[in-house]
Amino acid sequence: MPFRNSGQSNESSATRALHGLTGLLIRHFWRRWSHFHHVSEELILVPRGEPTIRLRDGDRQLREGDVVPLPRGPSGGHQLRNESTAAARVLIVSTNSRPDVAEYPETGKVGLLLPESDEWEFHRRSEAVPHSGPD
Secondary structure, eight states: OOOOOOOOTTTOOHHHHEEEEEEEEEEEBBBOOOESSSSOEEEEEESOOEEEEETTEEEEEOOTOEEEOOSGGGGOOOOEOOOOOSSEEEEEEEESSEEEEEEEETTTTEEOOOOOOOOOOEEEEEGGOOSSOOO
């Protein structure tokens, strides 16, 4: 469940920026597709286990206590997976900016998170149509 800004004026800018927290229990051979966000930034925290993260410069074995900042744009591209036999717990903190666009280069998909929605929409770039008028 995401954390929401309470709107109180005495909040710090860091508190106002924190809009989302996702907890994942990653089992053996689980993986999430490589992607990056155009608007949101993410922060990966590892409270338990040893998941692997793929970044632009290669794979990195994470350990308990590791924190990985993921800036917006292609430089923040990442994929999480668990190659160990033990489960790993990963927390992902996101600014959850709206609107947002996420690109999945390996699958050719684009995700859209619109301001009025809590659900991502996914589209294949190869199925895009030109914008040539009202229809």
